[in-house]
Amino acid sequence: MIYLDYVSTTPLNQEVNRMYQSLLNDYFANADSLYSLGLKTSALMEKSRELTAQLLHVLPEEIIFTSGASESNSTAIKGCAFQYQNRGKHIITTAVEHSSVYQSCVQLRDVFGFDVDFISVDENGQLDLQQLKKTIRPDTIFITLMYVNNEVGMVFPIEEVYQIIQRTNPKVKLHVDMVQALGKIPVDLSHVDLASFSAHKIYGLKGSGVLYKKSSTSIIPLINGGQQEHQLRGGTSNTATHTMFAKTLRLALENLDQKYRYVTSLNQYVREQLSQMTDVVINTPAQHVSPYILNFSCVGYKPEVLLHALEMNECYVSTKSTCSSHKNDISRTLQAMGIDENIAKSAIRISFSHHTTKDEIDEFLFYLKQVLQTIKKQR
Numbered sequence: 498m499i500y501l502d503y504v505s506t507t508p509l510n511q512e513v514n515r516m517y518q519s520l521l522n523d524y525f526a527n528a529d530s531l532y533s534l535g536l537k538t539s540a541l542m543e544k545s546r547e548l549t550a551q552l553l554h555v556l557p558e559e560i561i562f563t564s565g566a567s568e569s570n571s572t573a574i575k576g577c578a579f580q581y582q583n584r585g586k587h588i589i590t591t592a593v594e595h596s597s598v599y600q601s602c603v604q605l606r607d608v609f610g611f612d613v614d615f616i617s618v619d620e621n622g623q624l625d626l627q628q629l630k631k632t633i634r635p636d637t638i639f640i641t642l643m644y645v646n647n648e649v650g651m652v653f654p655i656e657e658v659y660q661i662i663q664r665t666n667p668k669v670k671l672h673v674d675m676v677q678a679l680g681k682i683p684v685d686l687s688h689v690d691l692a693s694f695s696a697h698k699i700y701g702l703k704g705s706g707v708l709y710k711k712s713s714t715s716i717i718p719l720i721n722g723g724q725q726e727h728q729l730r731g732g733t734s735n736t737a738t739h740t741m742f743a744k745t746l747r748l749a750l751e752n753l754d755q756k757y758r759y760v761t762s763l764n765q766y767v768r769e770q771l772s773q774m775t776d777v778v779i780n781t782p783a784q785h786v787s788p789y790i791l792n793f794s795c796v797g798y799k800p801e802v803l804l805h806a807l808e809m810n811e812c813y814v815s816t817k818s819t820c821s822s823h824k825n826d827i828s829r830t831l832q833a834m835g836i837d838e839n840i841a842k843s844a845i846r847i848s849f850s851h852h853t854t855k856d857e858i859d860e861f862l863f864y865l866k867q868v869l870q871t872i873k874k875q876r
């Protein structure tokens with residue numbers, strides 16, 4: 498099998514898997530129970546919170562365990578909007594966000610009467626910082642944007658966005674979706690008020706995430722019901738899953754530079770090979786991008802047909818963001834970059850891991866060439 502869809506999800510780390518299985522058996526008690534079984538379970542989960550905080554250089558009380566980044570994003574965005582609506586009802590985001598951010602903002606606009614501005618990107622996928630500066634108003638309550646784009650791979654300048662906020666309206670909160678950055682590039686939370694993370698993108702469990710919330714920032718909880726997660730997320734804690742977050746993160750942060758360099762060389766190789774193929778256009782810009790993601794188009798080919806043809810050879814790629822894969826429309830990100838419709842509608846995304854080998858890449862390229870020839874003959 499050649500798996501090239503690590504942005505969508507990753508296989509479970511076997512160390513994480515083993516420990517998780519034993520926790521399920523031995524630590525089943527409710528973490529809020531007052532007897533020793535419950536206290537033992539709670540202690541493990543709190544240890545994970547402490548370690549997670551330590552690894553992210555923040556405080557344990559700033560870590561909220563969630564069911565994944567979609568929940569973290571929804572909680573940060575709606576929780577912040579409801580909390581600070583007395584300051585104003587204006588929100589800023591970008592045109593290329595993950596659907597969990599995009600839909601949360603659209604819901605705030607359409608259902609709750611917030612005013613939302615979507616900052617555009619240029620042909621290289623980079624944010625229009627001048628537009629951002631001009632869009633911040635006295636009634637702007639927060640900006641929500643991603644660090645690494647999940648479809649094309651561009652990296653946004655979070656530090657510069659923070660500086661713009663400081664110069665224009667320092668009351669504006671900054672929420673960053675860091676899902677595709679964690680375990681791949683260094684993340685710095687010092688200038689961020691809220692940040693979202695997901696475990697299954699870094700070889701951890703599905704249904705596991707973290708919302709970082711600076712102590713000086715408040716949110717209205719979306720799930721009411723109990724004292725769990727600093728009273729911000731009611732419901733019996735998923736203790737075994739939350740306990741595994743810290744270990745998952747620790748493993749993901751090991752040898753970050755080494756993994757980055759290796760994946761950069763793989764990416765470079767694929768780029769060189771793809772650029773020699775007729776009908777192939779590379780959509781991921783050359784600069785300010787994550788090497789873990791490469792988006793390209795086989796112009797004139799239906800991406801779903803290619804995907805399934807590659808699948809016949811046990812080679813797995815993606816057409817666009819997996820969360821929008823059942824919709825037939827063109828990727829919002831490629832559209833925002835102004836990519837020609839004919840090119841955008843045939844886009845394929847491949848994403849790498851430090852586990853990906855050069856042999857796998859060569860096999861993928863072989864199958865891709867073969868598939869392009871076969872399908873062409875059938876047209």
Ligand SMILES: Cc1ncc(COP(=O)(O)O)c(C=O)c1O
Nearest residue numbers: 565566567595647674676677695
């Ligand atoms: C940038 C980004 N944000 C959020 C999410 C949602 O993550 P989860 O599957 O943990 O809800 C994803 C997953 O594809 C993503 O790539």
